Amino acid sequence: MSAPVRVLVCDDQVLIRTGLSTIIDAQPDLAVAGECGDGRSAVELAAELRPDVVVMDVRMPVLDGIEATRLLAGAGVRHPVKVLVVTTFNLDEYVYEALRAGASGFLLKDAPPDRLLHGIRTVAMGAALLDPDVTRRLVGRYAARIRxxxxxxxxxxxxxxxxxxxxxxxxxxxxxxxxxxxxxxxxxxxxxxxxxxxxxxxxxxxxxxxxxxxxxxxx
The missing domain is CATH 1.10.10.10 (Winged helix-like DNA-binding domain superfamily/Winged helix DNA-binding domain)
Structure with a gap:
């Protein structure tokens, strides 16, 4: 059997972080490598633990999830880490900024557990999580800013x-x-x-x- 996908969970709310970790650890092909409550800790732990995927919240203290994603997966990062952004905020601006920072996918926290698990597996395999229609809508809306x-x-x-x-x-x-x-x-x-x-x-x-x-x- 292949080794399980190692996941670092980063969220400043303990209950949500624990819930996500419990769902992930219950899967035979996934394993929680660590947990943290702010973006700076996520960057430091990722360097130490070398997870396959980081599940990242957006709004957090010390360093927000967008900046942490940029440090982990952005352009020029020597050893980029795959990041799946999971947040309560359904705002195009957050989605756009997360993708620009280097995130491989974006999910809302009210998504069902099976969608979260699918998202982690998809990102771990090197694929993008957003479907084509969502990608086109988001990038198209901000085309003038990125061209x-x-x-x-x-x-x-x-x-x-x-x-x-x-x-x-x-x-x-x-x-x-x-x-x-x-x-x-x-x-x-x-x-x-x-x-x-x-x-x-x-x-x-x-x-x-x-x-x-x-x-x-x-x-």
Missing amino acids: PAEGSAADVPLTPRELEVLRLIADGLSNSEIAAALVISHETVKTFVSRILTKLDLRDRVQAVVYAYRHGLVT
Whole structure:
């Protein structure tokens, strides 16, 4: 059997933190590596414990979850940690900032336990948790803020076909929908997506969407 996914739980409310830990530890393929109540402690414990995933609250003392996520998973971090942001605040601004900071996913605390567990497993496997429609809506709303003045599609080191796939990803299409649109197999789409992420040094589809907006590939 493979080793369980090790999870660090960070929330400033003890009852919520304990509840999350209890749900996670009850799964045979997951294990709580540690707990903490503020972002600074999360950064320090992550360096010590090396968890596979950090479940991160947003509003916390000392250092908030967005800044902690940036220190753990942001651009330039030498050994990034996968972060799943879980919060009571259903605000697009928080979701956007969490994704920009490097989070791999975003969930609300009132989500059912099975969705939390699915989210941890999804993020641990290196995938993004947000579905394409949510990703498109959020990034599209803030496109003007994340697109730089300079740079264009000509600067993107992709083949014409890869650019086409990237644009469809940014439009919110799933792999199956991209396959249908381009009349290619699902496996071929997966190969294209993998190449795009590798060439652009991106972690997941969420980062691919942000990249597409930054370089003016979608409007």
